Amino acid sequence: MVKRVLAVLLGTFATTSAVLLAATAPAHAAQNCQDIGNGSVCIDVTPAGSPGHVQVSYVKKAGDPLNAYLVWRNPGGVISAGPEEHMVSGRAYIHRWDTFVGAGCNTPGIRIPFQPTIWGPTVCV
Numbered sequence: 001m002v003k004r005v006l007a008v009l010l011g012t013f014a015t016t017s018a019v020l021l022a023a024t025a026p027a028h029a030a031q032n033c034q035d036i037g038n039g040s041v042c043i044d045v046t047p048a049g050s051p052g053h054v055q056v057s058y059v060k061k062a063g064d065p066l067n068a069y070l071v072w073r074n075p076g077g078v079i080s081a082g083p084e085e086h087m088v089s090g091r092a093y094i095h096r097w098d099t100f101v102g103a104g105c106n107t108p109g110i111r112i113p114f115q116p117t118i119w120g121p122t123v124c125v
Helices: 002-024
Strands: 030-035 039-045 050-060 066-073 079-081 085-087 091-101 105-111
Touching: 039 105, 050 066, 050 105, 066 091, 085 091
Parallel strands: none
Antiparallel strands: 030 039, 039 050, 050 091, 066 079, 066 085, 066 105
16 A cells, blocks of 8 residues: 555656656747758747747858857847857857747847858747
8 A cells, every 4th residue: 555655656746747847948949940051050949938048050061160150130130149169160069048038030140250141040939
């Protein structure tokens, strides 16, 4: 009897813990990637209306090394930049902004000093 009660309690605890963890972890709302020639740029955004994140990544597959910034344009048109990175072929670069995610469209990009920003695919949440 004690073993059965303990098993039921542990089962309830495991189920409740899983539900709580799922409820508190930011859910994935939208992701999109695009080949931009020498590599692929991606954006990953959590759902709108809650604390979450926007993550921009770039996988450089070819071309000369360069210094650049991963950037993100939010629904209000504000552009945020990560730190300058020395980017070489065969590597992935990621920057994540922990933020309150507002409704609207978000666009990732790569900013190379003294050149136009290379914009990736837009995702809307």
